[in-house]
Amino acid sequence: xxxxxxxxxxxxxxxxxxxxxxRAYAQQLKRTHPEDDAAGFQLLRQAYERATSIAAHAxxxxxxxxxxxxxxxxxxxxxxxxxxPEKDPHEAHWRICGRLEQxxxxxxxDPAAMTAALEAVLQTESMENLEIFADTEVGLARVLLHFAxxxxxxxxxxxxxFGWYDQEDRWDLSPEIRGVLSRERALAVMTRLSDRRHQHxxxxxxxxAGPLETMGFWRRLRLGRRHRPVAAxxxxxxxxxxxxxxxxxxxxxxxxxxxxxxxxxxRQARTTFWVFGAFLAxxxxxxxx
Amino acid sequence: MIxxxxxxxxxxxxxxxxxGEAQLIPNSLGQxxxxxxxxxxxxxxxxxxxxxxxxxxxxxxxxxxxxxxxxGSQKQTRLGQREFLPEELSALVLRALKADAEAFLGEPVTExxxxxxxxxxxxxxxxxxxxxxxxxxxxxxxxNEPTAAALAYGIGERGDEVRxxxxxxxGGTFDVSVLELFDGVVEVRASAGDxxxxxxxxxxxxxxMLRRRFEAKWGEAGRDDAxxxxxxxxxxxRGRRELSEKPxxxxxxxxxxxxxxxxxxxxxxxxxxxxxxxxxxxxxxxxLRDSDLRIGALDEIVLVGGATRMPMVRRAVTRMFGxxxxxxxxxxxxxxxxxxxxxxxxxxxxxxNEVVLTDVCPYSLGVDVGEHGPNGQIRTGLFSPVIxxxxxxxxxxxxxxxxxxxxxxxxxxxxxxxxxxxxxxxVKLGDIVIPIPARPAGExxxxxxxxxDINGLLEVDVExxxxxxxxxxxxxxxxxxDEADVATRRAELAQLKVxxxxxxxxxxxxxxxxxxxxxxxxxxxxxxxxxIGQFESVLDRxxxxxxxxxxxxxxxxxxxxxxxxxx
Ligand SMILES: Nc1ncnc2c1ncn2[C@@H]1O[C@H](COP(=O)(O)OP(=O)(O)OP(=O)(O)O)[C@@H](O)[C@H]1O
Ligand SMILES: [Mg+2]
Numbered sequence: 124x125x126x127x128x129x130x131x132x133x134x135x136x137x138x139x140x141x142x143x144x145x146r147a148y149a150q151q152l153k154r155t156h157p158e159d160d161a162a163g164f165q166l167l168r169q170a171y172e173r174a175t176s177i178a179a180h181a182x183x184x185x186x187x188x189x190x191x192x193x194x195x196x197x198x199x200x201x202x203x204x205x206x207x208p209e210k211d212p213h214e215a216h217w218r219i220c221g222r223l224e225q226x227x228x229x230x231x232x233d234p235a236a237m238t239a240a241l242e243a244v245l246q247t248e249s250m251e252n253l254e255i256f257a258d259t260e261v262g263l264a265r266v267l268l269h270f271a272x273x274x275x276x277x278x279x280x281x282x283x284x285f286g287w288y289d290q291e292d293r294w295d296l297s298p299e300i301r302g303v304l305s306r307e308r309a310l311a312v313m314t315r316l317s318d319r320r321h322q323h324x325x326x327x328x329x330x331x332a333g334p335l336e337t338m339g340f341w342r343r344l345r346l347g348r349r350h351r352p353v354a355a356x357x358x359x360x361x362x363x364x365x366x367x368x369x370x371x372x373x374x375x376x377x378x379x380x381x382x383x384x385x386x387x388x389x390r391q392a393r394t395t396f397w398v399f400g401a402f403l404a405x406x407x408x409x410x411x412x
Numbered sequence: 413m414i415x416x417x418x419x420x421x422x423x424x425x426x427x428x429x430x431x432g433e434a435q436l437i438p439n440s441l442g443q444x445x446x447x448x449x450x451x452x453x454x455x456x457x458x459x460x461x462x463x464x465x466x467x468x469x470x471x472x473x474x475x476x477x478x479x480x481x482x483x484g485s486q487k488q489t490r491l492g493q494r495e496f497l498p499e500e501l502s503a504l505v506l507r508a509l510k511a512d513a514e515a516f517l518g519e520p521v522t523e524x525x526x527x528x529x530x531x532x533x534x535x536x537x538x539x540x541x542x543x544x545x546x547x548x549x550x551x552x553x554x555x556n557e558p559t560a561a562a563l564a565y566g567i568g569e570r571g572d573e574v575r576x577x578x579x580x581x582x583g584g585t586f587d588v589s590v591l592e593l594f595d596g597v598v599e600v601r602a603s604a605g606d607x608x609x610x611x612x613x614x615x616x617x618x619x620x621m622l623r624r625r626f627e628a629k630w631g632e633a634g635r636d637d638a639x640x641x642x643x644x645x646x647x648x649x650r651g652r653r654e655l656s657e658k659p660x661x662x663x664x665x666x667x668x669x670x671x672x673x674x675x676x677x678x679x680x681x682x683x684x685x686x687x688x689x690x691x692x693x694x695x696x697x698x699x700l701r702d703s704d705l706r707i708g709a710l711d712e713i714v715l716v717g718g719a720t721r722m723p724m725v726r727r728a729v730t731r732m733f734g735x736x737x738x739x740x741x742x743x744x745x746x747x748x749x750x751x752x753x754x755x756x757x758x759x760x761x762x763x764x765n766e767v768v769l770t771d772v773c774p775y776s777l778g779v780d781v782g783e784h785g786p787n788g789q790i791r792t793g794l795f796s797p798v799i800x801x802x803x804x805x806x807x808x809x810x811x812x813x814x815x816x817x818x819x820x821x822x823x824x825x826x827x828x829x830x831x832x833x834x835x836x837x838x839v840k841l842g843d844i845v846i847p848i849p850a851r852p853a854g855e856x857x858x859x860x861x862x863x864x865d866i867n868g869l870l871e872v873d874v875e876x877x878x879x880x881x882x883x884x885x886x887x888x889x890x891x892x893x894d895e896a897d898v899a900t901r902r903a904e905l906a907q908l909k910v911x912x913x914x915x916x917x918x919x920x921x922x923x924x925x926x927x928x929x930x931x932x933x934x935x936x937x938x939x940x941x942x943x944i945g946q947f948e949s950v951l952d953r954x955x956x957x958x959x960x961x962x963x964x965x966x967x968x969x970x971x972x973x974x975x976x977x978x979x
Contacts (some may be wrong), residue, residue, distance in 0.1 A: 152597060153768060164806060166443065253700070253732045254736045257700075291833075292834060
């Protein structure tokens with residue numbers, strides 16, 4: 124690095140004024156032309172980007188420091204009056220989104236109403252608008268995750284509509300959408316696991332049954348011996364369906380993990396005992412001879 | 413003098429920066445647009461442009477079009493006695509443009525700026541550069557097409573802080589760029605696109621419609637008939653242009669002496685095109701996201717590329733942005749003009765003294781890495797970007813990586829370009845290996861520096877700080893085509909006889925008449941035959957003046973018959 128501050132590189136005293144930063148950058152750019160001086164340009168560019176982001180943060184801070192308008196309806200009304208009283212053309216869209224969110228937040232799950240509400244969101248005219256589309260896309264992913272499992276039945280439709288599976292292999296896919304995809308995948312695996320014929324069905328169902336301690340005596344006796352299928356299932360899940368593990372009761376999974384480890388230890392001890400015994404027997408026999 | 417070239421999928425154009433402005437150069441037919449079509453005439457000479465395009469449906473095996481779609485691949489096209497790579501076919505087009513420029517400027521032209529789709533990857537760019545070299549150009553710069561369009565558009569624009577989005581839908585590629593102009597700086601903030609989306613894809617929809625409609629009649633034979641396929645493509649192109657003006661159009665083809673007609677409405681085409689139209693959204697969203705701008709901050713949406721003439725595309729744009737796009741520039745000449753501006757910038761023309769252009773690399777560049785999977789095993793083949801897409805270039809970035817395995821003796825980096833999470837789906841640019849001392853996992857650090865220069869040349873440096881060991885990789889060409897190879901191929905192409913320039917107009921007129929003969933039946937076919945006979949007899953007289961007259965009469969008659977010819 125040259126040891127110059129970004130402001131020295133820009134030839135501009137420190138400022139939060141974006142316009143002044145741009146002007147300074149443009150002026151320097153003509154001196155350090157990207158065609159002639161790659162290193163000089165990169166330094167300048169770095170300084171410019173830093174200065175711009177500092178100014179943007181300052182602006183955001185200043186904005187935040189202003190009295191929060193949204194929490195005081197009265198002053199806001201005044202502000203709206205002061206500016207042209209322009210109506211948000213997409214207000215209806217956000218209202219429809221709000222309805223879906225309300226349904227998801229309700230204790231009682233009404234699949235038909237939820238499906239209809241999602242469909243209404245996807246079909247509004249505003250969805251043709253790019254910005255609305257983008258905001259709704261991420262917002263929907265976030266809401267569906269937030270209210271899981273209540274929104275689970277909506278996942279396939281949302282994934283299909285936004286083509287999330289097609290984007291899945293991108294490194295910059297938003298975390299919300301990645302979350303939805305991994306949840307959907309886990310749900311699909313769980314559906315398969317609920318089928319009796321699945322090789323890990325028994326192990327999976329045992330974990331779903333809840334903590335052993337709360338079970339009746341006979342049931343506990345029956346389920347408590349399923350070390351082997353549970354271990355096989357856990358092995359499978361860790362490797363191939365980590366999402367499923369997150370959706371199970373973590374306490375139950377941990378309890379079983381400990382049980383399996385304990386049993387593994389006793390088994391090992393037993394094996395050691397037998398091997399050692401056999402060895403001793405052989406030695407004794409040899410000594411006899 | 414440096415020329416600027418738009419090497420398009422459908423049409424190409426060439427221009428220069430002269431007398432303080434960008435000027436387009438007409439071809440031998442007097443037109444600014446030259447169809448990107450190459451053919452071999454019956455006498456073995458090479459035809460480029462309109463003559464070749466018009467011969468496509470009558471000589472499907474001797475004509476090549478839309479080869480830009482395969483740029484950078486090894487796909488061979490047989491024409492006459494020889495097989496051609498896409499870059500060689502492009503070189504023939506470039507050579508024709510070069511000849512036009514030399515005739516126009518009256519001096520040899522050897523340096524060029526060539527426009528490429530912003531979303532072309534490294535392979536496609538290198539192939540384009542080679543095409544220029546094969547045509548005898550020194551390629552001074554490849555400029556991104558939407559950037560060129562923006563230059564053409566923005567140079568006149570002296571506003572303070574103007575932000576706009578260029579939406580370029582051409583014959584075969586779709587590009588979006590977001591730009592900002594301020595104080596003489598033309599700054600590209602982000603580019604995104606789709607290398608395989610354009611007017612051609614809309615034509616394919618119409619071709620499919622026709623095929624479905626007449627499947628029963630054409631049967632097996634119709635499926636593999638190259639001539640029929642080209643005729644369908646031509647009918648689709650004509651019909652689609654009509655649908656830009658009218659609510660419905662009749663597509664007609666003649667095959668084996670019989671005419672087939674099918675009426676299509678603009679509405680039906682729009683319904684069929686829903687999938688294509690929805691593919692316009694993603695690149696636009698991405699370019700906005702990457703440039704950190706809201707739609708409201710854009711001062712203008714600029715449409716470029718012939719396919720944006722389609723009303724359904726305009727409507728889709730209007731809906732996406734919630735406002736009408738600007739249509740103030742000539743959609744199919746803007747890129748060549750912009751390339752000419754870049755040529756002027758490159759030559760440091762005084763009139764452009766105050767303008768500086770900065771562009772971005774539209775793809776992420778990075779290396780493959782491994783990580784510990786959920787099971788503790790090591791997964792390899794993950795992509796880790798070093799220079800993220802839409803970074804302003806020239807740029808240089810460093811990332812550190814650590815060993816994954818204990819006792820590892822070397823680290824091998826694969827260098828990739830793309831956005832996929834797994835490198836297997838990205839474009840591989842090269843490999844670099846560096847030895848390291850054996851240590852426990854994670855103890856050795858390796859620094860990886862990527863330097864991407866203004867010509868799109870990537871240099872990768874890796875260094876092990878502990879030992880000071882360094883390795884360097886300059887990604888020149890992963891296809892291993894060296895200078896000598898380019899030189900021999902250039903010589904080979906130069907051997908090909910090109911149809912004389914001064915005969916090009918007659919040739920193109922004849923080719924069109926020949927196509928019309930096959931496109932019609934009955935009385936109208938006889939009429940075309942008569943026109944051809946008359947024209948040939950005038951040509952035989954070898955009198956240039958009467959030939960010119962006869963040609964314009966012939967073309968007028970054909971216009972009457974089938975509507976104006978189009979590029
Ligand atoms: N009036 C029109 N109506 C519909 N489509 C049109 C019209 N005019 C031109 N086109 C289409 O525009 C396309 C050609 O546009 P353009 O010349 O911009 O592309 P190009 O530069 O050759 O291709 P690219 O930039 O993708 O490499 C063709 O597909 C053509 O059908
Ligand atoms: Mg183009």
